[in-house]
Amino acid sequence: NFSVAIAGGGSTYTPDMLEMLCLVREDFPLRKVVLYDIDADRQEHIGKFGEILFREYYPEAEFSYTTDPQKAFEDIDFVLVQIRAGGLKMRELDEKIPLKYGVIGQETCGPGGFAYGMRSVPAMIELVKTIRRYSPEAWILNYSNPAAIVAEATKRVFPDDYRLINICDMPISIMDIFCPLAGGRKRTDVEPRYYGLNHFGWFTHMYDKKTGEDVLPEMLEKLKTGDCDRELGYSGKNDDYWNFTFRHLEKMVQDFPHSLPNTYMQYYLYPDTMVKHSDPNYTRANTVIDGRERRVKEYCDGVASLNQIRGTQYDLDLKYSRGSHLDADGSFASATVAHNDAHATYIVELAMSIAYNQNDIFLIITENKGIVPNLSEGMMLEVACRVGINGAEPLRIQEAGAFEKGLLEGQYAYEKLTVDAALEGSYQKALMALTVSRTVGDAELARTLLDEYIAANGEYFPKL
Ligand code: G6P
Numbered sequence: 001n002f003s004v005a006i007a008g009g010g011s012t013y014t015p016d017m018l019e020m021l022c023l024v025r026e027d028f029p030l031r032k033v034v035l036y037d038i039d040a041d042r043q044e045h046i047g048k049f050g051e052i053l054f055r056e057y058y059p060e061a062e063f064s065y066t067t068d069p070q071k072a073f074e075d076i077d078f079v080l081v082q083i084r085a086g087g088l089k090m091r092e093l094d095e096k097i098p099l100k101y102g103v104i105g106q107e108t109c110g111p112g113g114f115a116y117g118m119r120s121v122p123a124m125i126e127l128v129k130t131i132r133r134y135s136p137e138a139w140i141l142n143y144s145n146p147a148a149i150v151a152e153a154t155k156r157v158f159p160d161d162y163r164l165i166n167i168c169d170m171p172i173s174i175m176d177i178f179c180p181l182a183g184g185r186k187r188t189d190v191e192p193r194y195y196g197l198n199h200f201g202w203f204t205h206m207y208d209k210k211t212g213e214d215v216l217p218e219m220l221e222k223l224k225t226g227d228c229d230r231e232l233g234y235s236g237k238n239d240d241y242w243n244f245t246f247r248h249l250e251k252m253v254q255d256f257p258h259s260l261p262n263t264y265m266q267y268y269l270y271p272d273t274m275v276k277h278s279d280p281n282y283t284r285a286n287t288v289i290d291g292r293e294r295r296v297k298e299y300c301d302g303v304a305s306l307n308q309i310r311g312t313q314y315d316l317d318l319k320y321s322r323g324s325h326l327d328a329d330g331s332f333a334s335a336t337v338a339h340n341d342a343h344a345t346y347i348v349e350l351a352m353s354i355a356y357n358q359n360d361i362f363l364i365i366t367e368n369k370g371i372v373p374n375l376s377e378g379m380m381l382e383v384a385c386r387v388g389i390n391g392a393e394p395l396r397i398q399e400a401g402a403f404e405k406g407l408l409e410g411q412y413a414y415e416k417l418t419v420d421a422a423l424e425g426s427y428q429k430a431l432m433a434l435t436v437s438r439t440v441g442d443a444e445l446a447r448t449l450l451d452e453y454i455a456a457n458g459e460y461f462p463k464l
């Protein structure tokens, strides 16, 4: 039986992860689950809830939470990493500083991603070193942001560590949402081909697993015609962000109809509309702080025994009684649509593909060594890989078109310079990074943003 540690245990994503581990206890049996966080108070809310959940639903697995890295990482097979350096407090500033100047204010795209990257790179490097001290062979499944910049940094600092895998849930979420446009298929009915940088890429094909037919053109055709909400059973009418994102995805497919872009491309292709649609005084960070953060904490604090779990999302007896949670193909696609746990689903599927050497296809961030031959060697590409006991094996992709290549090389220059700045402590590289980012573009503006970020981040930033 396997052992799992979750770094960033205090995250409000953790309860869904714990739920998922409980749900798959027969297919992926665990002997131990440990939460680890540097913030003991924050983690305690989640940890206490986890204790009750595991006592009731998973007594054969030992559950604990700790701030001691040795206790967390010794004797561990999988470490799931979801840290947020600087917390949501700093995310809020990442987003609000550029919006003051009419520039994209987003967690990972544009200047916000730069600032977050400057904090994440040192934090992530330190964490990986710590994990490796206690578990040299554990699989580290990392989905900390900004994933593109984090992956560029880990590639440089841990070049041979193939058990360190960087991933993101966004492409998979896009598949979950939009694959039904292809004759009602689920994402697990198809095998994707996708390439790009993290939060900056395109689906090029979507092959039906049984027939081999590429169903992406059918999906694109429907997106082009505009209103897919009904066909998708989409009823998120109150979710302003997703309503807007749906319309933008349709627009992107109308403007550039040969591929299906990652939804994050809207920040790079239509920055003006994105900025106009943003409230500089109330950003996504505020929505999360006032929404998910509060809700999950209050929920966890309110659970003192199984009684309080009954009838809620974490009432696993209800879920068990529906029979196997696994679909016929061994995935959980249909079991998890009820709530926002794509992260949890995807990460557990990935861990199982490694543990049982299933060599299933996942979209992984990995070094371009000829995968897309006309893009920079060393570019950290997000691409379809088969993943098993020996790590991720990328599938080859056709050459990038001039449009994509131009966008990608510019974005990669920005990401590389950001990592240079973080590792070398270089103000000059930081200034170049922000200047080359298409979301900024102006060197004076880049300097203004950089100086504000340095002042706001204090000790969180490397000394520049
Ligand atoms: C998607 C992205 C993640 C990101 C998350 C933000 O899942 O792939 O990289 O962290 O969205 O979600 P939030 O609800 O915190 O804005």
Ligand code: MN
Pocket: 147, 168, 169, 170, 199
């Ligand atoms: Mn992501």
